[in-house]
Amino acid sequence: MEREEAMLAASSMYYLQDIKMDTIANHLHMSRSSVSRLLRDARDSGLVEITLRPTPTRGPGLAKKIETCFxxxxxxxxxxxLADETERLEQVAKATARMVTGWFDSDMIMGVAWGTTLAAISRHLGKKPTRGSAVVQLNGAANVRTSGxxxxxxxxxxxxxxxxAQVHLFPVPAFFDYAETRNAMWSERSIVRVLEYQRRADIALFSIGAIAGEVPSHVYSAGYLEAGDIETLDSxxxxxxxCTIFLRExxxxxxxxxxxxxxGPTPAELRAIPRRICGxxxxNKVVPLLxxxxxxxxxxxxxxxxxxxxxxxxVMELKEGAASAEELAFQERQSAAEPATAG
Known part of the structure; x- marks a missing residue:
């Protein structure tokens, strides 16, 4: 029996039919320890997902509000x-890694950015062999202090x-000193090849960069920006x-x-990729996420x-503020339209 088929068979009997491991081992003609390894691999690969909810969670309601709004x-x-931001990052990284493992498959291309969150996600990936797939770096990484x-x-x-999967690195700086240099490099055949893989991606995986916070984004904490660059961002x-493309609110x-x-790819270029996953x-990520x-x-x-x-x-505060401003503007228009009263 192929290993993937064995994993599915063992998982179905153990988790869905509540059959004991010894019985599964006899049925599959293998040892009990082999069954245990199959069940472990099924969990690691994302074939089996176990969710614990020991306390009530606001998650479903929050998810519905975000889905409806955006x-x-x-x-x-x-x-x-009471979880700190490091623990929150780890939990998001684990969940994102499981989803990516489930969605990415043979003959697909995944574009991956780099950063603190992506590094955490990469540590939690389960093993899932594929055929004819590729992973391509979405944005350059070199800077003046380190090659990156x-x-x-x-x-x-x-x-x-x-x-x-076949790996395609993007051997360019995160930021060029001059826009003209970047434009010239985008005509080089070695760079064009990587850009073509990016354009053909089925999945893009990235996070949000924030300028400050308890867990700072890598682009702002590892020497990618000079003092003058930070001043430009503020102004x-x-x-x-x-993906190192900056955004206003x-x-x-x-x-x-x-x-x-x-x-990195612009938002317009990212939108051409069918599935775009953000962990x-x-x-500190709330405003840039919005x-x-x-x-x-x-x-x-x-x-x-x-x-x-x-x-x-x-989002609710912004909506309430906008509604208040609209009401104030309406009142001002009404007052301006009223005829003056004779004294």
Whole structure:
């Protein structure tokens, strides 16, 4: 029996039919320890998912609100109220890794960004051998202090190893010094080849970059930006980034000067990829996440319960503020239209 078939058979008998391991071993003509390994591999690969909900969770209600507001699939990961941001990140990384393992398959291409969240996701990937698949790096990683190649290369390699997929690295800086240099490089055949893999991707996997926070985003904490760059971000109203493309709070990005030097796919280019998975954890990600949602770059959101709560609260506050401003403007128009009363 093929191993995948054996995993499915053992899992079905154990989890669905409540058959004991000794009986399964006799039925499959193998040892009890072999059955135990099959069940473990089934869990690691995502074939079997076990969910525990020891306390009530707001997750389903939060997910529904986010889905209704933004039209995306949302998975809210339950976390303890006292969990710190590192623990919240780990739980989101585990959930995202399970989903990616389930969705990615043979003859598919997955584009992967790099960063703190993606590194955590890569550590939790289950082994799922595929055929004819590829993993491509979405944005450059080098900077003036380090090549960045080893960091991004190891991260992307973890995805390749998990899926037995061919790996395509993107050997360019995260940000060029000059937009003209970037434009020239985009004509080089070696770069064109990587860009073509990015364009053909079936899945894009990324997170949200935030300028500050308890767990800072890698692009802001590892020497990718100079002091002058940070000043530019502040002056242009930038709240965060997706794949090193910077966004304002309203989701706009086209006229930002830093983006002319950036190497990641723009929101318009990301939107051409059918499934776009974003894993997010952390209070500092709420505002840049809203910018990414407004830019339309996400189809599937994996978010921890605390961050989801703050996102919903923030959206509601903005709506209430907009309603109050509209009511005030209406009253002012009404007052201006009223005829003056003679004294």
């Amino acid at each position: 039209g995306i699939a949302t998975h809210v990961v339950p976390v303890a109220d 190649v080893e960091y991004a290369g190891n991260l992307i390699a973890n995805f390749g190893d998990a899926f037995d 242009e109203g930038i709240v965060g980034d997706v 309203d989701g706009s990005y086209e006229d930002l000067s830093m983006n002319a030097r950036a190497t 997010v954890a952390g209070d 910018a990414a949602l407004r830019a339309g770059v996400i189809t599937d959101l994996v978010i921890d319960e605390q961050t989801a709560t703050k996102l919903v609260e923030h």
